Amino acid sequence: MRYEYRSMWVGVAALAATVTSVTALADPDLEKRMSDPANWASQAGDYANHRYSDLAQINASNVKNLQVAWTMSTGVLRGHEGSPLVIGDTMYVHTPFPNNVFAVSLKDQTYKWKYEPKQDVSVVPVMCCDTVNRGLAYGDGKIFLQQADTTLVALDANTGKVVWSAKNGDSKLGETNTNAPHVFKDKVITGISGGEFGVRGRVIAYNIKDGKKVWTGYSTGPDNEMLMDPAKTMTWTNGKMAPVGKDSSIKTWKGDQWKLGGGTTWGWYSYDPKLNLVYYGSGNPGTWNPSQRPGDNKWSMTIWARDLDTGMTKWVYQMTPHDEWDFDGVNEVPLVDIDIKGKKVPALVHFDRNGIAYTMNRETGELLVAQKYDPKVNWTTGVDMKTGRPSVVKQFSTDAAGPDVNVKDICPAALGTKDQQPASFDRKSGLFMVPTNHVCMTYEPFQVEYTAGQPYVGATLTMFPAPGSHGGMGNFIAWDAGTGKIAWSKPEKFSVWSGALTTAGNIVFYGTLEGYVKAIDPKNGNELWKFKTPSGIIGNLFTYQYNGKQYVGVYSGIGGWAGIGMAAGLTESTAGLGAVGGYKDLAKYTTLGGSLFVFALPDSGASPTALNVN
Amino acid sequence: MNFWKLVIPCLLVTSAVLAEEAPTKVASASAKPYTVKEGNKVDNATLLGWRTWRALACERCHGAEQEGLVGPPLVESLKKLSKEEFHKTVMDGRPEKGMPPFSASKMVTDNWEGLYAYLKGRSDGQIKPGHVYAMDGAKK
Numbered sequence: 001m002r003y004e005y006r007s008m009w010v011g012v013a014a015l016a017a018t019v020t021s022v023t024a025l026a027d028p029d030l031e032k033r034m035s036d037p038a039n040w041a042s043q044a045g046d047y048a049n050h051r052y053s054d055l056a057q058i059n060a061s062n063v064k065n066l067q068v069a070w071t072m073s074t075g076v077l078r079g080h081e082g083s084p085l086v087i088g089d090t091m092y093v094h095t096p097f098p099n100n101v102f103a104v105s106l107k108d109q110t111y112k113w114k115y116e117p118k119q120d121v122s123v124v125p126v127m128c129c130d131t132v133n134r135g136l137a138y139g140d141g142k143i144f145l146q147q148a149d150t151t152l153v154a155l156d157a158n159t160g161k162v163v164w165s166a167k168n169g170d171s172k173l174g175e176t177n178t179n180a181p182h183v184f185k186d187k188v189i190t191g192i193s194g195g196e197f198g199v200r201g202r203v204i205a206y207n208i209k210d211g212k213k214v215w216t217g218y219s220t221g222p223d224n225e226m227l228m229d230p231a232k233t234m235t236w237t238n239g240k241m242a243p244v245g246k247d248s249s250i251k252t253w254k255g256d257q258w259k260l261g262g263g264t265t266w267g268w269y270s271y272d273p274k275l276n277l278v279y280y281g282s283g284n285p286g287t288w289n290p291s292q293r294p295g296d297n298k299w300s301m302t303i304w305a306r307d308l309d310t311g312m313t314k315w316v317y318q319m320t321p322h323d324e325w326d327f328d329g330v331n332e333v334p335l336v337d338i339d340i341k342g343k344k345v346p347a348l349v350h351f352d353r354n355g356i357a358y359t360m361n362r363e364t365g366e367l368l369v370a371q372k373y374d375p376k377v378n379w380t381t382g383v384d385m386k387t388g389r390p391s392v393v394k395q396f397s398t399d400a401a402g403p404d405v406n407v408k409d410i411c412p413a414a415l416g417t418k419d420q421q422p423a424s425f426d427r428k429s430g431l432f433m434v435p436t437n438h439v440c441m442t443y444e445p446f447q448v449e450y451t452a453g454q455p456y457v458g459a460t461l462t463m464f465p466a467p468g469s470h471g472g473m474g475n476f477i478a479w480d481a482g483t484g485k486i487a488w489s490k491p492e493k494f495s496v497w498s499g500a501l502t503t504a505g506n507i508v509f510y511g512t513l514e515g516y517v518k519a520i521d522p523k524n525g526n527e528l529w530k531f532k533t534p535s536g537i538i539g540n541l542f543t544y545q546y547n548g549k550q551y552v553g554v555y556s557g558i559g560g561w562a563g564i565g566m567a568a569g570l571t572e573s574t575a576g577l578g579a580v581g582g583y584k585d586l587a588k589y590t591t592l593g594g595s596l597f598v599f600a601l602p603d604s605g606a607s608p609t610a611l612n613v614n
Numbered sequence: 615m616n617f618w619k620l621v622i623p624c625l626l627v628t629s630a631v632l633a634e635e636a637p638t639k640v641a642s643a644s645a646k647p648y649t650v651k652e653g654n655k656v657d658n659a660t661l662l663g664w665r666t667w668r669a670l671a672c673e674r675c676h677g678a679e680q681e682g683l684v685g686p687p688l689v690e691s692l693k694k695l696s697k698e699e700f701h702k703t704v705m706d707g708r709p710e711k712g713m714p715p716f717s718a719s720k721m722v723t724d725n726w727e728g729l730y731a732y733l734k735g736r737s738d739g740q741i742k743p744g745h746v747y748a749m750d751g752a753k754k
Contacts, residue, residue, distance in 0.1 A: 125675075125707070125714035130684075196671070406745075444745075448669050451719050455671035462678065 027185050027208060030139040033087055038545040040086040043135045043180045044422065045542070049270040049334040051424035052502050053543045057550035059505035062601055063519045063529045069551060069600040070109055076100065077592040079538050079559020081420070082135025082180055083499070084596065085143075086544035087157065092138070093596060096559065097124060097131035097148045103160060106546045113160030119149045123171045126197065126453070130559040132178050132538075134268075134420070139183030140208045146181045146190050154188070154211060164211035168192065168204050174453050175199050177266070184271040184278060184308055187214060191265025195283045195328065198260035198456040201300075203269075203280065205311060215311030219263025219282040219299055220249045226299065227311040234315040236367045236388040244316065252296040260286040260450055263300035267330030268422055270348070275363055277305045277314060279348055281329035288326050288414075289445035289458035290399040296321040301329040303350055303358070305365060315365030320354050321389060324398040325379060325443060326414035326459070327354035332422045338430060340368050340482050349481040351423055351434055353416025356383060356390065359481045371484030373477065374417045374436060376466040379410055398443050398459070406444040406460075413441035413463040415495070415561050422540060423479075424500035424508065426522045431487055432479040433508045433522060435496030437562070438466045439473050476500075476510060476525065490525035494586060495562045498554070499540025511537025511554050513563060514589040517597065535593025536563055536586065553598040558590055646738070647697075647731035653742035655749045660735060663728025664746045666721050675712065679743035680736050684712065692730075692737035700730050 033041035037054040044051050058066060074080065076095040085092045090112060093102040098119055103112040124131055127148060137144040142163055143155045150169030153162055168190055169175030174197025181190045188206045192199060201219035206212065217227040226249060234241040235248075250258055263282035270279045282304065285297035301320040306313050320327045333348050340347070340359065348362040355377030359369035370383035379397075380390040394400050396410045415437055423434040441463045448458035465473045474492035479485075498511030508522045513536040519529040536558030543552045563586070649657040656664070667673070675685030682690070695703070704726055707715035716722040722729070735741035 121712075122707075122709045122714070124712045125709065446665075446668060449721065451721075454714075454716070454719050455669075455674070457671040457674075458669070460668060460673070460678070 027139045027183060029141060030183055033138065039088065040083070040542045040544045041138050042085070042183070043082060043137070043540070044268065044270070044332070047184065047271040047273065048336070049268060049332050049422065050336070050427065051422060051500060051540070052427050054504045055543055055545055055550045056504040057545070058503065058507065058552060058601060060507055060521060060528060063505070063507055065601050066519065066529050066531070066552070066599045067602060068531070069598045071598065072104065072109065072596045074100070074555070074557070074594040074596060076557075076594045078557065078594070079130040079132040079563055080555035080557030080594055081132040081178075081538050081540070081560060083540040083542040083555065084553065085136055085138050086542070086546075087138055089546065090157070092136050092143050092157075094133055094136050094145065095594065096133055096557070097127070099133050099145060099147045101136065101143065101145055101155065101160070103143075103157070115145070115155055115160045117145070117147055117151070117153070119147055120171070123149045123176055126171055126174050127176050127178065127193070130561065130563070132560055134178060134180040137181045137183045137188065139188070142208070144181040144183065144188050146177045146179060148176050148178070150175055150177050150192070152181060152188065152190050152206065152211070166206055166211045166213065169194075172453050173197070173199065174456075179266045180268070182269045182271070183208060184269075185273070187308060189269055189278060191267075191280070193264050193266040195262045195264040195286070196455055196457050197453065198262070198286045198450050199264055200259060200261055201263035201265050201282050203265050203278075203304075203306070203311075205308070217304075217306055217311040217313065219265065219302070220253070220258040220261030220297075222250060223247065226313065227306065228313045233313045234365055236317055236365060239386045241315065241365055249298045252298040254294050257286065257293050260456065261297065261300060262286040263302070265330065267420060268332035270333050270335050271308065272335055272346075272362060276308050277362070278308050279303065279305055279333040279335065279362065281331055281333060281350065281352075283328035283330045284323050284326050287448055287456055287458040289403060289448060290322060290324040291402055291445065292447060292458065294322075297323065301327065303329065303333060303348070303360070305362065317358075317360065317365060317367065317388065319352050319356070319358065319390075322399070324392075325354070325410060327352065327416055329353065331416075331418060331420065334423065334425050334432070335362055336425055336481070338482050347481070349432060351418045351432075351436075351479075353412070353419060354380070354390065355412045355417040356380070357479060357481065357484065359484065369481065369484040373434065373479055373486065374412065374438060374466075374475070376411045376438065376440070376469060377417060398445050403446050404444065406442050408442045409440055409467065410443055411440040411466055412437060413439040414443070414461055415439060415463070419497070419561065421497050421538070422499040424502040426502040426508070428504070428506070429478075429522055430480075430482075431522065432481055433500045433502050433510075434477045434479050435498060435500055435510055436475045436477055437473065437495040438469060438475050439463050439495060440466050476520070478522065478525065488525045490520065497538040497560055497562045501541035501543060501552070503543060509541040509552060509554075511539065511541065511556075513537070513558060513586055515556060515558070517541070517554055517599070531599070533597050534595060536590040538563055549600055551598050551600045553596060555594075555596055557594040558586075558592060646734070646740075647727070648735040648741070649749065650735055650740050651749055653740070654744070654746045656732070656735070656741065656746050657749060659725070659728035660731045660741075661728070661746060661748050662725045663730065663732035666725040666729045667732060669721055670716060670719060680733065688733050689737045692733045697730055701726060704729070
């Protein structure tokens, strides 16, 4: 496959030489599909990452009648993140490693085609936090699969045949992929995982037609490799936007440590067609031992705004300079226009692992709101709105404590107040519906040496439910991003590791690690319906309409960091920290699985109005 | 709970059969490869073995207390696995089961015997879970 790609690349390069300039062209196929709520054409349902559907046949009154319409085994165990896509009469289902893809006919649930890639199993041990895959992308009549072994494949959506493939990393160096690829206009964007292997993070854009690499933007290193203009790339500085200046990354690292700098890019990306900007966050800096890498370690832990056509960075904002807790900044960046102090602002909102929710002007990069979205967050007293930096509490600074000292009771834990599980934006109420963790940790850093392809971690952690709270390890919250306040909070026994979905039927859906799918009221969090699936849920809820009927679906298959890293991990001595409950209790509720559940109302329970388009 | 819990008993049975056929090997392995006081003060080689365990992030698969996670519980495996089998597994890995080869790591090639000693001590219940320290007089 690699050889074929190289031959093809030569041909494409020859063609490209005749083209003087390329501008982003809309992908009319994807944009048309996304505008019809009968489809679920992208992982978030839209470019803006709202995870909101206009479908309203299933509503707050009749959701209590929701029942299983059909199910399907994926044939794979381990963690099932992401969701299927639905395009017309076909559902595209994906699996964790080995990353099989099934095109399923919605008419009779038969397989139209299957794509089962052959991947080197040596990639499995290199994957952090389970062999998850966050799903497929669709555009230009193709299905895009980002395999674990860093191969990006374009499949003909009708036949499953490989149209093109590209290699975006090297698993021998600890580079892998768990992220979903994203289609924005005429490009496919992907990233890289391996923050625990000294990988240097980057985002790569490919031409949707032929897989030609258009640009690569690194998270660390020289300005030209990050696609930064020292005079034009802006960042929040002393209460206003100012240019980042020359060598803004390199001068924040000791020596050439930026080469192992992390800042990996395994989260969700969003896109504003009007501004032509792509938004995403970069992950933790290389090695979890902070005293080994002095400096701010830019631009790890950063929200990026890049031009889709060129990759040039318009602005950056680093949330956790010089990370001391593994608070990756990769979480999704939904784009919303909201009122802030009486003024409509083109904003982005980001619920960071570090426990702070940021609201920023997505056009300029100005910092507008930064507030804790879990009151238990204790490592910082808050963000200085002038400098944009968090004020670190010395007691919880693992750098101040130094190597081989175990720092206790840090909140949140490394998996953050929220990890990859994406939030949903309720367009009706203007509130965010946010699945969260409620977990704290001990953290002991230690010295490590880098060896290519070997783990480069350098800290030992234990995690437990937030002390002095409800005893559970999660909350599902509603968040006002204009004011930075929690509207309501619903306690959960375990972290809510499943992505939320809000619908025009006045319902929020999400899954739990015990395996429940829940429907709740977005006004107050009251439970309207729940159903127990065979395994824990870490996938994202999605909805579609077929033959006039609305369906809601989700993968059931526990795993991921919370599921596998913790389910068997906490022992009596850890539980002895005074914690009540804990992930170890998960074994009482669920076990590994791999299936898809699709729900619908019984035929008599459906309302005649299928759509409620605002 | 998971795939490994199915696979490991099979591996252990195989090891047990081998051990019965070679009783002298088992007897010779009975000499303890570690020295421990008060549960967490160990000889220098064992200390370096624990540091190797920590640096290579073995707990990600085998659990913070070697109790098993996606990888097998080493507190059990080390009761059966010979030193030679241990060496081969660590160096070559078991890629098809998710265990990477560690022969590229100098820390592992230098300290694998200490790592074996540490894990044997854990398996014997002589070394407590968690941090271990140098014994009095041992080189830090």
